[in-house]
Amino acid sequence: MPPSSVKPRRRRGEGQWALGYREPLNKNEENKKNDDGLNVRERIINIYAKGGFDSIDPSDLRGRFRWYGLYTQRAPGIDGGKTAILEPEELDDRYFMMRVRIDGAQLSVAQVRAIGEISRDHARNTADITDRQNIQYHWVEIEDVPAIWEKLESVGLSTTEACGDTPRGMLGCPLAGVAEDEVIDPTPQLRQIYEDHIGSPEFSNLPRKFKTSVSGCSVHCVNHEINDVAFVGVRNERGEVGYDLQVGGALSTNPMFSVRLGAFVSPERVSEVWAGVCSIFRDYGYRRLRSRARLKFLVKDWGAEKFRDVLEKEYLGYALPDGPAPVLDSGLRRDHVGVHRQRDGKYYVGFAPRVGRVSGTTLLRVAEIAEEHGSDRICTTPDQKLVILDVEEERIASITAALEAEDLQVNPSTFRRQTMACTGIEYCKLAIVETKQRASTLIDELEKRLPDFTEPLTINVNGCPNSCARVQVADIGFKGQLVVDERGEQVEGYQIHLGGGMGLDAAFGKKVRGLKTTAEEMPDYIERVLRRFQEQKQDGESFASWAARASDDDLK
Structure with a gap:
């Protein structure tokens, strides 16, 4: 057939509503x-x-x-x-x-007590703190x-749109309104988004999940880089506080960091801008294949300039002013563990359960401890931890002792503080391996083997490739899979990601060819690599920086 008679192949649609694809494709x-x-x-x-x-x-x-x-x-x-x-x-x-769902992290004693009683009475005393603060x-x-x-x-809580192809629970800094170095208190904006849009049929049929963060936290504890839409607290050149708008972050099997649109969003416009971004996802998001139905794929294809242009012209009807990038740092722990002063002179106390696993009984005790020490605010964090706000200075020793008596460590080791785990095969239908108990046991083992290790170090354990525990942005990330052990038998194990992180040095962890470990050998592997890091690191060098330059042999 002559070339001139060959008809151009018609590009297959992505199922975008705005382009007329309304018939269900899956x-x-x-x-x-x-x-x-x-x-x-x-x-x-x-x-x-x-x-x-x-x-x-x-x-x-x-x-x-x-x-x-x-x-x-x-x-x-x-x-x-x-x-x-x-x-x-x-x-x-x-x-x-x-x-x-716990939008914005902060709970009252009555809310924590209700959550604990439900766990005790209806859920066999189970309760896990997720890395989405739920x-x-x-x-x-x-x-x-x-x-x-x-x-x-x-008590003002719900499970509405906590899952599904919907706007999921929204992340906010647990110290909103009390942190000494906070850029802006996002509490009113989080509340407005919730009241205006959550549970509305307007946004109850999205291509897939939609994750939001709104925060003015100076250490960026909500990890804005991996949210579908993020409002990041900034101060512009005129001294006004507001938000830098970022879109398209997510992990899973195709990790991507969010993209700055370069726009400054004033506090009173956050809810309508959020609705505009969510509407773009609803109307232009890819619905043909579930594997491409996240906002990150649209952002990657469009780029920041087109996305902002469509947002302003088709959805907002006005141009957003340009604005500054948030101030980032490297090497900071993105959590709020320990005892720290609030702006009002009181203190907050952050503490670490084991990989987010608590119980109704434990939560009831936390509510009791908070109340006994004059606090009515208990917060969840994006790192599976808890924080009690508004503690008077003279009561710090007492509340610390009470929490640690419940194995809720206020001054935890690096391993207790910075190890996370997803639900795993115990309950999750997507999981391939066990995670929670294994990670908890791992903490104990590493504390025995490396008692003097104090460097910031994240260890994230995930039961499947979907990265609920954020393996790609951990210093050491374990992605669950079946591996073959030295006896030739198929056993639970993990692919290893090394040197991931966010902030100034944002990067996805690298994978060394063939680097895997069985579950049984996991503690040996971590000990071996951390000892090499301690031997070879330069002054002030982080684990991620060392992992980026280390030889493959040193990482095995």
Whole structure:
């Protein structure tokens, strides 16, 4: 056939609504078109809670339930080798994980007490602090969900859009309004976004999840670089405080850092700008393939200039002023652990549970300790930690002793302070390996082997490739997979990422060819690498900087 007669191949659409692609292109999109996920609440209350697990429509069970923070948890006894082989119904248990959204981190004593009582009464005393500042229950039965909602809502909390293709829980600095070096208190802006948009049908059918951070924290504890939309506190050349707008950050299997749009957002415009960015994702986001349905792919294809242009012209109707970049630092610990002074002269006390795993009993005790020491504010952090605000100086010793008596360390080792873990195979249907208990045991082992190690060092343990525990931006990140041990047997193990981080030296951890470890050998590997780091590091050199220049042999 002559070249002139060859018709150009038509580019396949990405399923973008704004370009006319309205027909469902996959099962998830079809399910959302058939019925908005927000509508499942009434069915849960009036049908499923009364009829029990067997009365649940499968399209609700594995789809719309997520709009209210509910996933079936993994049935016990299914090994990681079957994760990607079995059908969803074969992995399902008859119990649920439930996620309570905590926008902006700060909770009252009454709210923490309610969360703890629900855990004790309805979730077999389980409660995990996630790295999105939420609380996650397990072993929840469908019959108990209405009572749980009623109790949460009585103290101003909910599970609405805690999961699903929705605007998930929004990150905020736990020290909002009290930090001495805070750029701006984002509390009013977080509250406005929540009141204006969360639970609205306008944003209840997004291509996939949508993650937000709004913070004026000087150490950037909310990790704005890996959020879909981030409002980062800045002061412009006229001395006005507001936010730098960034979009398109996310990790998972194709990690990307957020992109600055170069725009300055004044506090009173944050909610409408947030709605504009979310609307772009809703209308232009890629819906054809779930693997490309995150905002980061659109941002990568468009670039910052086009994204800002569409935001201003099609959605806002006005131009945003240019603004400065946030002030970043390297080497800071992006958390709020320890005892530190507030701007009002009181103190906050940050403390470390083991890899975010607490219990209802523990949370009830935390509420009691806070109340006994004159505080009504308890906060979750994006690093699976807790902070009590508003403690008088003369009560610091007492509250520290009370917390540490519960194994909640105020002055933890580096390993207790900076080790995180996702849910893992214990409950998660996507996981391949165990994480929580392994990471907890790892902390104890490293404290024994390296008692004098005090350098900042993040160790993140993830049960699958999806990076809920942020393995690509950890100093040492472990991504769960099955590996072959020295006996030739397939066992639980991890691919290793080294030298990741955020801030001035933002980088994704590098992977050394063939570098993996079995779960059993993990402590040996970390000890070996950290001893080499201590031997070879230059004055003031971080682990990430050393890992970037170290030979592959030194990293094995």
